[in-house]
Amino acid sequence: MIFETVREQIALPDAAQLYGISSRNGNIRCIFHADSNPLMKLYTDHFHCFGCGAHGDVTDFTAQLYGLSKLEAARKLRIIVISATAAAAAFGTIAVIRKVKSNKAAML
Numbered sequence: 001m002i003f004e005t006v007r008e009q010i011a012l013p014d015a016a017q018l019y020g021i022s023s024r025n026g027n028i029r030c031i032f033h034a035d036s037n038p039l040m041k042l043y044t045d046h047f048h049c050f051g052c053g054a055h056g057d058v059t060d061f062t063a064q065l066y067g068l069s070k071l072e073a074a075r076k077l078r079i080i081v082i083s084a085t086a087a088a089a090a091f092g093t094i095a096v097i098r099k100v101k102s103n104k105a106a107m108l
Contacts, residue, residue: 002071002078003059003070007059010058010081011044011045012045012046012047012058012061013026015058015061016028016061019065026043027040027041028040030049030051030054031064031065032054033049035051037051045057047061059073059074062077
């Protein structure tokens, strides 16, 4: 249940941005192997590296990036979503969500 909820509520490129990983048109250097060219593609619902073959969803990405289990990664993502949602409800603006994401990225 938690996995589906997290996948529905946070897009992979948004999560990567929260972690300080910037992309050009969804392309990044693979974070799982030494990559001199941007061979990893971030899609809304998954990632794929055309170099090493790494593939997965937002929870896989978070788990592999931080050395977490998938459940721990889903919980980490859920906290981000809850924080952004609470701020948006309190202040009623998308800009607040971006601000919360920036603060969460600094804390991660």
